[in-house]
Amino acid sequence: MHVVPPPPVARTALSDHPWLRATSGWNHPQVNLEVGGGPMRLGATTYEKGVGVASPSAVDYYLGSRCTGASMTIGIDDAGRGGAGGTATFTILGDGRTLYDSGVIAQAETRDVAVDLTGVDVVSFQVGDAGDGGGNDRTDWADLTVSCSS
Incomplete structure (x- = not known):
């Protein structure tokens, strides 16, 4: 049984x-650290805050229709810079619908x-x-913050 967090x-x-x-895609998602x-x-x-992952990846959160917005800084972590590859796309889906697509x-x-x-x-x-x-695709969702009601 999967219990949905509040x-x-x-x-x-x-x-x-x-x-x-x-x-x-490599290692496992890291909380407040880069994927390595x-x-x-x-x-x-x-x-100090955010989620570090490597491509391909997905991190899903339950919002319960209580949030009005999210803000963050995205990019390839400095630990993944300088090597071959190292490009990524960032997509944000809300209930399966595309809300943001970064392109490359x-x-x-x-x-x-x-x-x-x-x-x-x-x-x-x-x-x-x-x-x-996925080489050098150590990516960060830095300062990933949502604004929600109680």
Whole structure:
């Protein structure tokens, strides 16, 4: 039997909230660390909160239609930069519907992202390999925060 966690309340770092499901193409999803277990760093900025994964991956959270938005910084962690491959795509799905699609993110690129989550029960944060395989695709959903009601 799978018990669904209660939805987050107020402004919450999703890394402090239990996920429904989480997969990573290499190793396993890391809470508040990059997928290899080191500090989460994008472009020499260290982030205390977030989720580190490798492509292909999916991290799903139950929101129970209580949240209005999410914000985060995305990119290839500094630990994955400099090697072959190392491009990724970031997609956010709300109840199976695409809310955000990054297109290809290169190694040195980071993006600040905000999405509307109004009415969403389950949100899925997914990373793909951008067509060049999963080598050096150590990706971060840094400062992954949702705004929700109680």
